[in-house]
Amino acid sequence: MKSFAEMREMAVARKGEEFLAAHMPTAPAVPLRDQTDDRVLATFARGVFQAGFSWKVIDAKWPGFETAFHGFDVGRNAFMSDEDLDNDLRNTDIVRHAGKILSVRDNAIFLSDLAREHGSAAGHLGNWPREDAVGLFALLKKRGARLGGMTGPYALRALGYDNFILSKSVVAALNLAGVIDGAATSKKAQTAAQEAFNAWAEESGESHAVISRVLAYAVPD
Incomplete structure (x- = not known):
């Protein structure tokens, strides 16, 4: 080598x-372990919606995403209802892709579970040893939604994780x-x-x- x-x-x-x-x-100015879980969910969502789509369009629409998903409050999105989904599918302020919209709910559940298990999802992810980043990639792929491939690693990098x-x-x-x-x-x-x-x-x-x-x-x- x-x-x-x-x-x-x-x-x-x-x-x-x-x-x-x-x-x-x-x-990063704020290490991942010290960030709030809503910002982790927001970054995961941005990565999911950017995959296979124009990043410039997602960036331009991002204020609409923040509004549509209630500031990416983890608890609120973990209980996304059928009515919420229907409203989002009619919302022209975001990209109306049912699978990706539902990934916000599924990743909110994932982060809620991590917070319940470890006290803070951001803390758990941020404290994961960089010497086993591939283990963290595998965790996101297994328990997260649409976070496999390059999406999870890029989202972690955006959050300031050293991968x-x-x-x-x-x-x-x-x-x-x-x-x-x-x-x-x-x-x-x-x-x-x-x-x-x-x-x-x-x-x-x-x-x-x-x-x-x-x-x-x-x-x-």
């Missing part, structure tokens, strides 16, 4: 030090580094990716998010 220093050298050769410095992710993203570029870099051979969809490949990020973090002292971004820039776009 190539060292992180070698991967970073490739990224610098392609993009330059100044570019890398300007495009690295930064730590890598297995984007097309990062997967290509992992292949180049000798970490995996092919796709990163299997449990074996994802475990290998996790172990590589853990080793690179120990080598460099960098966050997993920064390492992920560097790897993405180390290979052709």
